[in-house]
Every structure is written in structure tokens, then in C-alpha cells.
Amino acid sequence: MDHPSSTTAPLTRRVFAFAEGDREQSALLGGKGANLAEMTRLGLPVPPGFTITTDACRDYLRLGRLPDGLIKAVRAALQAVEQETGKGFGDADNPLLVSVRSGAKFSMPGMMDTVLNLGLNDKTLHGLIRLTGDERFAYDAYRRFLAMFGEIVLGVQGALFEELLRKQREQLGVATDTQMTTEGWRDLTRRYLRLIESQTETAFPSDPLRQLELAIEAVFKSWNTERAIAYRRATRIADDLGTAVNVQAMVFGNAGEGSGTGVVFTRNPSTGERRLFGEYLENAQGEDVVAGVRTPLDIGQLEKRAPAIYTQLRELAERLEQHYREMQDVEFTVERGRLYLLQCRGGKRSGMAAVAIAVDMVKEKLITREDAVRRIQPEQLVQCLHSRLKEGVADKARLVGTGLNAGPGAAVGQIVFDAETAVRIGKPGRGEEVILVRRQTSPDDLPGMLAATGVLTAEGGRTSHAALVARQFGIPTVCGLRELEIDEERRLVHCNGHALREGDWLTVDGTTGAVYFGRLATESGKVTPKFQEFMNWVDELRTLGVRANADTPEQAKEALEFGAEGIGLCRTEHMFLGARLPLVQQMILARTPAQRQRALDRLLPLQRGDFEQIFRTLGARPVTIRLIDPPLHEFFSDLEADTRRAVLALRVIEPGSRKLARRERLLLRLEDLHEANPMMGLRGVRLSLLHPEIVAMQVRAIMEAAAMAELDGVRPHVEIMIPLVGMASELRAIRGHLESVVQQVLKETGQRVEYRFGSMIEVPRACLVAEDIAREADFFSFGTNDLTQLTYALSRDDAGPIVRQYLADGIFDFDPTERIDREGVGRLMAMAIEGARRTKPKIKIGICGEHGGDPDSVHFCHTLGLDYVSCSPRRVPVARLAAAHAALAVEGPADR
Secondary structure (H helix, E strand, O other): OOOOHHHOOOOOOOEEEHHHOOHHHHHHHHHHHHHHHHHHHOOOOOOOEEEEOHHHHHHHHHHOOOOOOHHHHHHHHHHHHHHHHOOEOOOOOOEOOEEEEEEEOOOOOOOOOEEEEEOOOHHHHHHHHHHHOOHHHHHHHHHHHHHHHHHHHOOOOHHHHHHHHHHHHHHHOOOOHHHOOHHHHHHHHHHHHHHHHHHHOOOOOOOHHHHHHHHHHHHHHHOOOHHHHHHHHHHOOOOOOOEEEEEEEOOOOOOOOOOEEEEEEOOOOOOOOOOOEEEEEEOOOHHHHHHOOOOOEEHHHHHHHOHHHHHHHHHHHHHHHHHHOOOEEEEEEEEOOEEEEEEEEEOOOOHHHHHHHHHHHHHOOOOOHHHHHHHOOHHHHHHHOOOEEOOOOOOHHHEEEEOEEEEOOEEEEEEEOOHHHHHHHEOOOOOEOEEEEEOOOOHHHHHHHHHOOEEEEOOOOOOOHHHHHHHHHOOOEEEOOOOOEEEOOOOEEEEOOEEEEOOOEEEEEOOOOEEEEOOOOEEOOOOOHHHHHHHHHHHHHOOOEEEEEOOOHHHHHHHHHOOOOOEEEEEHHHHHOHHHHHHHHHHHHOOOHHHHHHHHHHHHHHHHHHHHHHHHHHOOOEEEEEOOOOOHHHHOHHHHHHHHHHHHHHHHHOOOOHHHHHHHHHHHHHHHHOOOOHHHOOOHHHHHHHOHHHHHHHHHHHHHHHHHHHHOOOOOEEEEEEOOOOOHHHHHHHHHHHHHHHHHHHHHHOOOOEEEEEEEEOOHHHHHOHHHHHHHOOEEEEOHHHHHHHHHOOOOOOOHHHHHHHHHHOOOOOOOOOOOOOOOHHHHHHHHHHHHHHHOOOOEEEEOOHHHHOHHHHHHHHHHOOOEEEEOHHHHHHHHHHHHHHHOOOOOHHHO
16 A cells, blocks of 8 residues: 655656666666666667666665555556556456566676566466467466565575475476476476465465565665675675666567577677677576576577577667667567567676777777777776686696686686685685686675686576676686586585595686696786777876886886886885895894994895896886885794794703804894884884984995996986885985985996985875975875875784674775775875975875775876876786776766
8 A cells, every 4th residue: 555655755756667768867767777768769679668766776775665656656657568568467368477677777787686477376377378378388487486586575595496396307307497397387386386385474475466566675675685785895886876676578488489588799798709699598588598597509509590580689789789889788588489679788798808899899980999998997907917728738638527618717726615615715816716616606606706716617608697797807717517516515526527525626717618627827818909009098098107016127027018107116125035034134133233234235236136127127217116114023933933942942952052042142132123013113214214224235226226227328217215204304314314325326336317215105194294204305105005004003914804894894885905095094195295295396296005006096096186106017007097087087986
């Protein structure tokens, strides 16, 4: 019963017929609803229907119930569909059945819920049988409806329906659904109804209007399921957008001969090749394709079996691509030889395909270069450089099997069988490398897929849920490996005579579809001509500079290959590890200046060689070198533990020995250097001021290397950065000392080298007094890693559990160690920039924290007026594109 509308404010129109909307209304009608309206307006064969707006969803989420007046408006919209189809909703003689589908502003494939064949009950079922003359088809439609409605609307576990279906097939001795008899489907519907009644303790709702009301509410609820929230978090879609609901007259791909359903892309979503790409299932409904419950046929088979339908489909798909000027993902159904389009949207694609399609469409004059740059998301560029199997390592003896190549790139990891395990132990770059192995993935598996390095499924095709997610997030994936037998209870998998356990290593090649046991060698992706052409357009549009964080000549070379314009952070302490560690330990442990100088004299030529190679690699591009800035414990963690164990042992076996005395002296010295909080101890500018001979050696090595490069015609651009400065007096004191070293080297070498001294801004106090510090600095670079830690009083090394819990509880909207906190850290940065430029209007200011590779942070740096960002070499293309987006005023990830 509808309540007075005055209780809901503001009163807005919440239901639109397809014929009343257009593609520009995606915020109100959702992407699916807006595109259905656009296709209807174009006169394409779209079954009639209507859209319930995102406003209604937001009202529902706010009120906890359907807004007043909504069902009345739905009834009115249903009457229009009845008139157009000549059928009646709930009519026992000529029943209208509908689908109820979600559709948010931004595509979220598989994340929210769908109910098909709604409107069936015992009376309308028999009407459907009389109309079609096909009892088997009608019961097939009914059992699908009961399973979907039971799980999505009534909360019955989907596995219970699957188990009854499995038992029914076993009982009749059939392997597939298409072999099921009329009696089999009839018996299964009875079992489904009994299951629903036993699980819900109430009879199945037979009133079609009540079914529709409950289904609409269920779709609204699905906006806040765990999988939908996880997807939005991964794609940075705002939580307050809500979803629309599309109610559409059913057409039946499971209506027997001449019927089927499928999904096509107007171009290959993995490679970008311009040809129809997709899959088709005969005698099936749409959810069968995307759910992966049956492995479909390649769309080319439709051309052979129904050439007229294929030709019509190809022409309509081409028309949609030309109209939208974008590669399209089209869902279609054929009912007894008649083609219907159920959905179109911009197709999800791999990063490599996205770039190739954008470049091709510019050349086809469908879009401009600016359009092309706007369309590619920065993270998609990472996928272009995805790892692949090294040449010659694909050993046939290790081949487990070959499925469908669903997500490009190669991945190596340990087998896990469920999303929970993948999340617990996986996370690319942070935890164990894992391959998620599933019979088929569902939207509930999304967190596990994001935590895995690769995915393998036994069922499903290239348009299944697994494949769609893989392409979007660049996860190497193989689908439809039919021989794969998974025993989740015993944590085993069998395939073509191979038996593998959870924890065993597996290699999946999402480019070819091959799966190998063991760990095969991989290599990084390479820049293609189309990628390079696209990036040239990017560089023409951006105004923000992009440098790389690189500590070695090899990293510097890689950075240039990815388009870096210089080095924004060279961390010199990273040059002291490995075989050089004992020299560094001697230098720090030295008790006298003479002892320390001997160690420094041995380190000097090593440092000079490092810097010279970097300068020669970079040429005239700027190189910002941060003087030593480690918490000292990083150099002694193993040494202190080993020394303590040795002292304890020697006190037992060699008491009073000289060896014991030496170890005891070393242990005392290590204890003298011990700090309760090393991150806030003797590091950065403090270490430089207490032990200036260390940084004097570094500056001499830098300037001697630059002078040697000058002799060979290289023109190095040297920027020496003092870390952890919080007071102008600190920078003034150490710069004065180091300037004398620079002048001495220049006098000795007779060379002129362009150099600057600057400060790393990573202490909150430095942001507050930047106006004063700028008097002593030639440039600033924000070290946002430490600035964030010091602002929040959180350590990245220890705060993982805190951050995860804060994100889960909604205290954090995002991880501030990954994206700049605009309100806190960002305000400090803005204050520092304003203060510095009051003192020196043209002072160069950049950022070298790893936030420099985060697209949203790059947007923010552009708005602050920074000169450049710096990030790890493989994030450089991401930062370049994000900078171009900022220049074009493209909506940033955090603005969705």
C-alpha cells in the first residue's frame, strides 16, 4: 500500500520509460538504463521496459524502505509495457514476464543482482505453456526464476539450488542442462519450491506485483553488498551514487531451436583488433554466458549456424560503435530466429587493447587525440607493461592444460582455492604470490581476485565474470579449462593426469591460455609503437613534469625508457647495501674521526662510480640526489643480533678471551647507537650535522662524478637534497659546510658544473616555516611518505592492521599511505608552497614520495601548481597520463 508522498522529500519523478531517456542521463538512469533509452530512441530491436532512477535507490538506502509512491509509478509504467507487448503482467492466458536488473552510473559488471522471468507462478506458467506449446521451455524458465529469486530476493543459499540441480541430473543420467527432460525440469521446480518454503518458513510469493516489489528492493540492497563495495573501492567509484533498476519485457534465448544468447564486443577486448569478438550459447538465457555455467561457442559459430542473424548483429554492433564513437559490449538474445539487443555499454578491455583502440579510432577519425587521452585510465597503462613468459620457457612437459586466454599477461603463484585464502596470504607486491583456482568465479570472489597474481577457472568463457574482471584489473587469467577437476574439500586439483595441492606453484599464461605446473620465468612487457604514439600525445597535453625515483644506473635507464624527464629521488643509502655494508658499518661504528675517515675513503670511489654512471645515463636531465637518510638500525639489525649471540656463547666457551672482549666492545657500541624510535632518531639532516664528514664524502663523490662527466661533454644537472629539514637554521648550517666541499672540488677539477642545494619537505614543521627555509634552498621536494607518517603519527611498517581496520570500518575512505590526504597532508603542502613562493616566486617544487605515482595524487599536485612529480620507474607512464588528465580537467579517480 502506498503511503502519502508528503513523507518523502523532495518529491521527484522516479520512473522513466525507455523511450523517454537518452545516453546523457547515466547519473539518473544508470549507464544501462541510459543506453537502453538511447538504443530505443535509435529504433534498435530492444524489448520495451522502464527504469527506476538512482534517486529512488538513494531514497531507499536513506529510508530503509521503498520510497512512497514508487510502486504506484511502477504499476503505471507496467501498463505501458503491457500495451506495447499485448501481454498482461500476471495474466494467466497471455503472461508478460520481466527481467529486473541493476545499472549504476559506472559499469560494475556482475557486482549487483539480476532476476529473470519474474512474473511466473503456477497460473502464468500454464499460460506460458499454452502460448508457446513448449512445456519443457516453460519449466526451464520457471526453475531459473525460482533459483534467482530464492537466492537474490529471499536469501536462500545459491549452493542449495545448485546441489538439487546436480542431483536431478545424476538421477536422470544427463550431463548438461540442455539434455534435461520436461519431467526433470517439472520435478526440479517442485523441489525448488519446497526448498524455498523450508528455508524461509513461508510460501513462495505468487503475486507477480509482490514479486516485482521484492525484486526491486533486492536490487537496491545489492548496491551495498560486500562484493559491490569491494569493486567500488578498487575502481574508486563513490558509495553514494546508488543504482538504477531496469524492468524489461523478457525475451527467451532458451526457447528451443533457433534461440540463444550471447555477448559480443565490437573489437577484441584483449588486443584491440577490429573485428567482432564474443561468445554465444544456444538455447540459453543471458546469465548463462556471463556466469560461466556453460562454456560457450565462439561468435564465429553463429555466423556458420545462423548467417542472417550474425550479419544483422554485426551491422547493429557497428552502428552502435559509430554512434557512441567507442568500442561496445553488446548483450543479445535470439528468440526463435528473432534478434533482440538487451544492453550496450563501453566494453571493458585490457590496457593494451585500450591504447590500441584509442590510437586506431583517432586514425579512423572517430575521435580526437584529446578524446583518446581522456578515455584511457592511468592504471590501464600498467597492464600494457604486464609481465609475460620469457622466450623458450614454455616447456610442454610442464603443461597442465590449455583453456581460454581471458586476461593477458603471465602470472606465477601458489595455488589457493578460495577468495578468503587469497586475501589472507596474497596481495601482489606485499604478500605471497597466489593463483586463485576456482570452478568458476562469482562476484563474491572479487576481493580474492584482486589479491591474486593470477586466476584459473575450470568453466566460463572470455565474457564470463572472471574474464571481465581480469581485463579490467589486468589480472592474468585462464578460463574454461574443462579438464580441471577441483576437490575443494581435500584442497586438490587434477588435470590431464597432473595432481596438484594447495600451495603448489602454478604458472598461468593469460595471453595464450596455457597453464603450467611449477614456476616459469617471466619478463616485463615492452613499449609498443602504438603505446609510444599514445604517450607522445599525452606529453603534448600535460604541463606537470614527471621524473622517476631511481637509485642505480639500471633503474635510471629503465626510467628513461618509460619516459621520465629526470630523477626526482636518488636514495644514496640504497647504494650502501650488499657487499658494501661492512664498510658502512665500520664508518658508523668508528670511535674516532680517523677511523671514520678511513672507511669513508674506501666508500668514496664506489659512490663516485655510481653517480658518474647515473649522470652519463641521464645526460642533461636533472638528477635529485638525497644525501644519506636511513634510520641507522637498518644497517645493524643482523649485526646486533649476531653479536649478542656470539657474546653469550663466548662467555661460556672462551671466558676472558680477547675475542670475547672485542665482541663485547662492539656490542656496547651497538647499544650506544640503539634508538627507541629510529625513524625519529639520528637520520637525515641530523646525521649530516652530527657527522658532517659522511655527507661531505657524498657531496665530493657527486661533484667529482659530475666533473668527470663534464669532461666527456655530458652536462649533468645536479640537485643535492638535504632530508628531514625542519628548521631554516639546520639547512643553513649544513649547506654552508657542503658549499665549501663543492667549491673545493670545482677548483681541483677546473670544471663548471650546474648544481643546486635544496630541501626535502617531510616534517610538518617545515611546511609551517617554509617561507624561512626557502631562503636557504634552491628547490623543495615533498617527501610525502614521511610527511604522511609524521602527520598521522602512523608508521607504514607497523600500521597495516590499523589501516585495514580503519578502511573496513569506514574511518578511512582510502589508504593515506597510497593516496595524498588532501585535507591534512595536502593542506600542509599548500601552506608550504604558498610560503616558499612568497620568498622565491620561481622556486622549483616537486614531490618524490611514492604518492607521485598515484593518479589522484598527481591530479592534486597539478592543482597545487607543483613543477613535477616523481615515482618508481614503472609508474612513470601512469603519472604522465594522470598529469595529462589533470591538464584536460578530466574527472579524477577520487571525484567519482
